[in-house]
Amino acid sequence: MxxxxxxxxxxxxxxxxxxxxxxxxxxxxxxxxxxxxxxxxxxxxxxxxxxxxxxxxxxxxxxxxxxxxxxxxxxxxxxxxxxxxxxxxxxxxxxxxxxxxxxxxxxGGAVRGESVFGDTVGEINRAGIGAVDGQVQSPDLHAELAEACDELLNQLPDDQLRQIAIMRMDGFLVDEIAERLELSKRAVERRLQLIRKTWSEAADDDAV
Known part of the structure; x- marks a missing residue:
């Protein structure tokens, strides 16, 4: 057509x-x-x-x-x-x-962004969404959190980094991620460092 x-x-x-x-x-x-x-x-x-x-x-x-x-x-x-x-x-x-x-x-369970990525995913809170460690209390809040997570994930340059970020925010340990994705532990750690760096630089750009 x-x-x-x-x-x-x-x-x-x-x-x-x-x-x-x-x-x-x-x-x-x-x-x-x-x-x-x-x-x-x-x-x-x-x-x-x-x-x-x-x-x-x-x-x-x-x-x-x-x-x-x-x-x-x-x-x-x-x-x-x-x-x-x-x-x-x-x-x-x-x-x-x-x-x-x-x-x-x-x-199951809520996204545990701050406990995993520190101040970087903490930008979600500073956007006015509130704590992400507990249960989301309203549909509107849940939608805002999902949108904020999407924005963070879309800043990452490839699908594997997005998958690692999702798994880490959902509480998977580095060893578990490495096993599921068939990567070495060191490779996962390097990718997590890249994720933190990408989000940190994006946050710095937004602050300018």
Whole structure:
């Protein structure tokens, strides 16, 4: 299927905003399999389960359609801009999926950011979210925490670093991470140092 030009795209989005099923189906046919492939590239192979990438792509597509109908994407101007938005949505879904999966393997519990990464993840608190060691008390607070974690994870340059950060925040020990990812303990420690350095530099840039 040929990607619509800018005029066709504007008309298509207007129909989606009105809930037109044919327009939604057209976008589905154009983008869904691309989202599946994108999600597959973002999921570490050693934790990927059958159907994970399709579930993530479906969730990202539904969030996109809901956002269009609620006018949450005012800067959406064309097909190229749309693909960038879908990449962002899919990446967030992948991060959320990995956090959930690691938490399930660990047996549940809240993110333990400050106790693991010190002042770096403590930026979450200074953003006004509150303590992350205890149970999240409200849906709004939970959403803010998830968004803050996503922002931190998206600052990391590759999927393995994101996976290590997620596992560490969920309480995995360095030895456990090394065993699960088939890395040496020293390799995991070096990557944790890089994560801390990346987040620290990002925090310093924001403070300027």
């Amino acid at each position: 040929q990607t619509p030009n800018e005029n066709e795209f504007a008309d298509l989005i207007a129909l989606v905003r009105k809930g037109d099923d044919a327009a939604i189906t057209k976008l589905w046919n154009e983008y869904f399999q691309r989202l599946v492939r994108l999600a597959a590239t973002r999921l570490p192979k050693n934790v990927r389960r059958t159907g994970d990438e399709e579930d993530i792509a479906l969730s990202a597509f539904h969030s996109f359609i809901a956002g269009i109908r609620d006018d949450r994407f005012p800067d959406l101007s064309g097909p190229n801009n749309l693909w960038g938005l879908l990449i962002t949505l899919t990446s967030r879904k992948v991060n959320a999926h990995l956090r959930h999966q690691m938490r399930q393997k660990r047996g």
